[in-house]
Amino acid sequence: MSKTGMAPGNSSLRKLVSKPEFSILLIFAVMFAITAVLQKNFFEIKSIVRNINAFAPLILMTMGQALVILAGGIDLSAGTALSLLTCVLTTVMKKGEPVTGIYALLAAFAVAVLIGVINGIGIGYLRIPPVIVTFATSYIWLGAGLFLRPTPGGETVGWFASFYNIGAVSGVPEFIKSFGAVIPPALILVLIGCAFWFVVSKTKTGRYIYAVGGNNDSAYASGINTARVQMRACIMNSVFIFLTALFFVGQNQSGDARMGDPLTLRAIAAAVVGGIALSGGRGNVYFALVGALILSFVNKIIFFANIPNAYQTLVSGVIVIVAIAASVAYTLYNKRAMLKENR
Amino acid sequence: MNTGIGLRNSAIYKAYDRYKKLVIAVLLIIFLFVLGQITVSNFFTFPQVLLTIKLASLIALFGLCQMVVIAAGGSGLDLSVGYAATMTAVFTAKIMDGKNENLWLAIVVAVAIGIGVGTLNGVLTSFFKLPPLVITLAMANILQGVINVYTAGKNITGRPSPVLRVIAAQSTGICPNILFLLAIVGAIVMIVLSKTKLGLMLFGVGSNETAAYLSGVNVKIVRFTAFVFSGVLASLIGLLLIGNMGIAFKDMGSNYVMPSIAAVVVGGVSLNGGEGNYLGVILGAIFLQTLTNLLVALGWGDAGKWVGFGTVLFILLIVYVSNRRGR
Numbered sequence: 155m156s157k158t159g160m161a162p163g164n165s166s167l168r169k170l171v172s173k174p175e176f177s178i179l180l181i182f183a184v185m186f187a188i189t190a191v192l193q194k195n196f197f198e199i200k201s202i203v204r205n206i207n208a209f210a211p212l213i214l215m216t217m218g219q220a221l222v223i224l225a226g227g228i229d230l231s232a233g234t235a236l237s238l239l240t241c242v243l244t245t246v247m248k249k250g251e252p253v254t255g256i257y258a259l260l261a262a263f264a265v266a267v268l269i270g271v272i273n274g275i276g277i278g279y280l281r282i283p284p285v286i287v288t289f290a291t292s293y294i295w296l297g298a299g300l301f302l303r304p305t306p307g308g309e310t311v312g313w314f315a316s317f318y319n320i321g322a323v324s325g326v327p328e329f330i331k332s333f334g335a336v337i338p339p340a341l342i343l344v345l346i347g348c349a350f351w352f353v354v355s356k357t358k359t360g361r362y363i364y365a366v367g368g369n370n371d372s373a374y375a376s377g378i379n380t381a382r383v384q385m386r387a388c389i390m391n392s393v394f395i396f397l398t399a400l401f402f403v404g405q406n407q408s409g410d411a412r413m414g415d416p417l418t419l420r421a422i423a424a425a426v427v428g429g430i431a432l433s434g435g436r437g438n439v440y441f442a443l444v445g446a447l448i449l450s451f452v453n454k455i456i457f458f459a460n461i462p463n464a465y466q467t468l469v470s471g472v473i474v475i476v477a478i479a480a481s482v483a484y485t486l487y488n489k490r491a492m493l494k495e496n497r
Numbered sequence: 498m499n500t501g502i503g504l505r506n507s508a509i510y511k512a513y514d515r516y517k518k519l520v521i522a523v524l525l526i527i528f529l530f531v532l533g534q535i536t537v538s539n540f541f542t543f544p545q546v547l548l549t550i551k552l553a554s555l556i557a558l559f560g561l562c563q564m565v566v567i568a569a570g571g572s573g574l575d576l577s578v579g580y581a582a583t584m585t586a587v588f589t590a591k592i593m594d595g596k597n598e599n600l601w602l603a604i605v606v607a608v609a610i611g612i613g614v615g616t617l618n619g620v621l622t623s624f625f626k627l628p629p630l631v632i633t634l635a636m637a638n639i640l641q642g643v644i645n646v647y648t649a650g651k652n653i654t655g656r657p658s659p660v661l662r663v664i665a666a667q668s669t670g671i672c673p674n675i676l677f678l679l680a681i682v683g684a685i686v687m688i689v690l691s692k693t694k695l696g697l698m699l700f701g702v703g704s705n706e707t708a709a710y711l712s713g714v715n716v717k718i719v720r721f722t723a724f725v726f727s728g729v730l731a732s733l734i735g736l737l738l739i740g741n742m743g744i745a746f747k748d749m750g751s752n753y754v755m756p757s758i759a760a761v762v763v764g765g766v767s768l769n770g771g772e773g774n775y776l777g778v779i780l781g782a783i784f785l786q787t788l789t790n791l792l793v794a795l796g797w798g799d800a801g802k803w804v805g806f807g808t809v810l811f812i813l814l815i816v817y818v819s820n821r822r823g824r
Contacts, residue, residue, distance in 0.1 A: 230630070276811065280819040283572060285630045286758075286768055290810035293755055297804030304800065419634055432628055464649035468642020474635040479625055 167288035174429045175441060177484065181427075185451035192458040203338045207318070207405070209450040210340035211398050213443055214347050215421040216428070218394030220442035221351070223425055225387035226367035227277045227284035231292035232395055233268045233418030237411050238299040239399035244409035247461050255311040263396055269295065271391030274385025281381075292418075299411030306410035310403060317343070317404030339404070343397045344443075349470025350393065351439050359386055368435025416470070423474040425450045425482050449473070518765025518817075522780035525763070529787045537794040542669070545790075551673035553779075553786035555741070558679065558734050559757035560764070560778040561686060562727040566629070567761060569723035570770025573622065574758060576633040578731035580640035581614045582750035585735030587644055590655035590745040600658040614640065615728025619721035629724075637754075644747055653745050661740030675737070679779070686775045687719035699723065704771025736797045755803075756785045759810045768818055785809075 190196045198203075207369030215232055222229045229235075239262050246258035269291075276287035317321040354360045364385045365373040374380045398417075403409065422432075428445020430437030456469055513520075533540030550681045564574040571755040588610065589603035618636055622629045651779050657665075664674050690696035702719045710716050731750075762768065763784050764777030785806065792801040 214729070228631075230634075258515075276814070280815055282814045283768065285572065286574070286818070287811065287814055289630070289755075289758070290807050290814060293803045293807030294811065295807075297800045297802065297807060302637050302799035304798075381807065414637075419638065421632070422631055423635075432631070462646075462649065464646045465642065467638055467645055471635050471638030471640075471642050472747060474638065475621065475632065478631065478635070479621060482625065482627055 161169060164289065165412040174485070174488065175438070178427070178429055178441055178444055178448070182448050182451075185455070189454050189458075192455060199336060203335070204411070205450075205454070205490070206338050206344075207340045209447060210344055210401055211417065212420055212424060212450055213344050213446040214394045214398040214401070215417050216424040216442050216446035217347050217351065217439055218391035219397075219421040220425040220428065220430045220437065220439045220449045221387050221394075222284075222391045223422075223430050223432060223434060224367045224437055224439070225363045225384050226370055227273075227384055227387065228288065228422065228432070229273060229391055230285060230288040230389070230418055231269070231295055232269050232391065232421060233414035233416065234295040234299065234411075235392070236395050236399055236402070236414030236417060237409075238269070238295040238302075239266055239396060240403050240406075240413065241299040241302040241308070241411055242409075243314075243399060243403045244310060245302045247308070247310050247314065249309040249311065249445075252311050252313055255314050258311075258314075262399060264398040266392040266399075267389055269395070270389030271385065273391075274381075274388035276382035277297045278384030278386060280284040287459050299409075303411050306408055306413070307348060310407045315404050315407070317400045319404070340401055343401055347394055347397055348443070350390070354390065355439070359383060363387055364435055366435075398477075416467075419474055420449060420470065421446070423477050427477045429481070431485070431489075432478075432482075449477070519774065519777050519780060522763055522765065522777060522784060526780065526784045526787055529784065529791055533787070533791045533794065537688040537791070540794065542793070547671060547673065549786050549790055550783055551675060552789075553782040554673075554675045554679040555734065555737065556753060556756045556760050556785060557779045557782035558737070559731065559753045560680065560760040560782055561682070561735075561775060562730050563757050563761045564722050564764075564766055564773045564775060564778050565699070565730075566727045567766060567768060568699050568703045568770055568773040569720045570706060571623070571629065571720055572768070573629045573720065573723065573770070574633065575618065575724065575727045575731070576754055577614060577618060577636040577640060578631060578727060578734075579750040579752070579754040579758060580637045580644065581611060581728055582641050582735035582738055582753070583745075583748065584614075584644055585610050585732045586739040586749055587647060587653055587747070589736065590653055590657070590739055593655060593661075594656045595656040595658065597660050599659045600660055603736060604733070607736055608729055610735075611729030611732030612725060613728070614732070615725035616721075618728060619724035622724065623720035624715045637751075641751075648747055653747075654789040655745070655761070656743060657736070657739045661736055662743065665737045665740030666743070675741075678737075683775055683779060690773060690775070700771050700773070702770075755806055755810075756782070759806055759813075760785055762810055762813050762817065765817065768814075 193201065195201050215236070219229055219232055242262045242265050243258045246254060246261045249253045273288055276282050276291065277284045280287075313323050316326070317332075317339050320326055320339060321331045362373070362378050365376075365378055366380045366383045372378055385471055402413070424446040425437070425442045426432060426445070427448055428437070428442035430442050430445075452473060453470070461469060520720045530541045530546075537543065550579060560580075562578045564576055585607045589606055592606060593599045593603045614636065618629070618633055621627050621632045664672060664678060667674055690699065697712050698709070698719055701712070702716050707718055709719075736752060738749055759779035760778050763781030764774065764779070766773050766777060788805050788809065789802050792805050794796070795801070
């Protein structure tokens with residue numbers, strides 16, 4: 155990251171290797187290669203589409219989470235917020251009335267923004283430690299989700315499946331269907347997310363997020379409305395959660411107040427693997443996306459290793475701890491190495 | 498101005514300032530009981546109050562785990578207590594098999610599980626400086642995974658030893674036995690924390706890390722020990738859980754995690770560390786249990802309970818923790 159004080163004698167290769175981005179891409183390449191070898195028809199369109207569908211939720215959630223972490227927060231309520239949104243979507247929609255789908259979209263988006271605003275008030279304006287305030291709100295979302303949908307279920311309108319598989323929707327022209335078979339909606343959702351962040355990162359808010367996350371007090375002292383920036387980061391996170399909810403409801407055709415729980419921790423871990431510092435202000439949202447891909451590939455590899463289903467939670471928990479510990483240890487090691495060279 | 502300072506120095510004001518949060522907690526509990534009496538008939542009766550306190554005692558014990566970890570500072574919290582307890586309950590059910598003579602082995606297993614979990618939590622958070630909430634959440638996942646693996650394809654067999662049944666589920670006269678246990682634990686905790694070097698070290702590390710370090714306290718070891726204590730205590734509470742329920746099942750402890758943290762906040766313990774009044778935590782636990790009872794009586798069930806807990810925690814965080822005036 156930092157280019158300061160490198161001794162002139164260093165070879166450029168060493169400079170490259172010491173960059174965290176390099177190691178992230180290297181790990182990604184290794185995981186990609188292993189998966190490509192293990193999965194027999196990895197490069198066929200069908201399995202590529204299937205992989206994108208499997209990876210998209212974590213990618214979207216990770217990008218949202220990365221934004222909040224960059225702004226100096228963390229969102230432990232992301233998973234239950236996702237669950238709540240799926241419950242809202244499936245409660246508003248009525249089967250056979252296509253127009254209710256639009257109401258559902260509007261309602262869910264409003265709820266998503268509200269979620270972001272409440273988290274933002276807690277983190278930004280009231281300056282309660284983010285970890286604990288989002289822990290509290292996560293139970294509000296959980297309870298609200300259970301209120302709407304005590305047991306998994308609900309109904310959706312027909313066209314909502316287009317967020318998962320355009321081919322499953324009747325009455326869509328053939329050329330769009332064949333387009334959807336190659337470019338799945340999940341990929342489009344991820345691209346929308348990327349485009350959204352691309353636009354935001356070019357604005358003042360995008361740069362303020364880094365400033366606030368890096369040092370809240372100096373950002374405040376230089377005249378940035380830190381609370382508003384953090385609130386905006388939370389709302390943007392909500393947009394990503396909203397996109398994920400669209401995908402899930404399109405895929406499962408149902409809402410579930412508890413389905414999102416495991417994604418919270420995996421998204422945080424993915425962001426950390428992607429080089430987002432938990433202390434805030436350092437990292438890159440696109441590399442968080444790569445981090446999500448790395449974790450997804452690791453999951454895939456575990457799947458190919460034929461580990462029984464019962465081990466899934468155990469293994470994913472171990473991966474999260476190992477991933478976080480390794481990235482933090484790596485950053486510390488790099489820092490120390492840099493200090494030594496500068497001496 | 499002068500009178501103001503005089504008032505501030507008076508013994509009554511000092512006592513009020515010190516116990517302000519306890520008074521608030523008591524008032525909140527009374528408020529809930531009155532509200533319950535108005536909306537639901539037979540809410541504020543003596544047996545009902547005793548039952549509430551009995552159910553709250555498990556939350557209060559889990560709250561002790563949280564209180565110690567929180568008091569040690571470093572934004573510590575332990576989300577793995579629920580599954581540590583569940584794991585002990587599930588593993589010891591078969592060992593005890595309904596016999597008293599196997600209880601010792603069960604306790605040894607429980608302590609071993611607690612030390613294992615606590616050591617991992619403590620090493621990762623205090624020596625590797627990883628965020629406690631994320632690490633303990635991941636640890637909860639791992640423990641849940643271990644339980645899933647252990648119970649995959651077979652039922653959990655075995656029953657608690659009769660002694661545990663007596664302690665956790667039965668009553669002497671009208672007073673549930675677990676209240677005696679809670680009273681003993683509470684007294685020990687309060688004495689240890691206020692009268693011994695141990696308590697001084699814990700609060701010292703929590704309130705000012707640098708000062709504690711400069712006075713020769715090993716900050717890392719203290720925080721590490723807090724996590725080990727939390728793990729062992731949570732694991733032992735697992736024995737009470739199975740004693741209370743009579744059987745062990747997969748998710749029996751996970752519902753206590755959120756209330757245990759909320760109880761600490763309701764009890765007025767600062768999340769910044771450096772303080773801890775166990776009486777407050779017990780009151781907080783009673784408040785949360787009363788709230789649960791009220792919401793269940795009103796027919797709002799699980800959903801209402803979680804919304805209620807989340808909202809109460811959120812509001813109290815605003816009141817106690819919010820840092821608006823810092824600027």
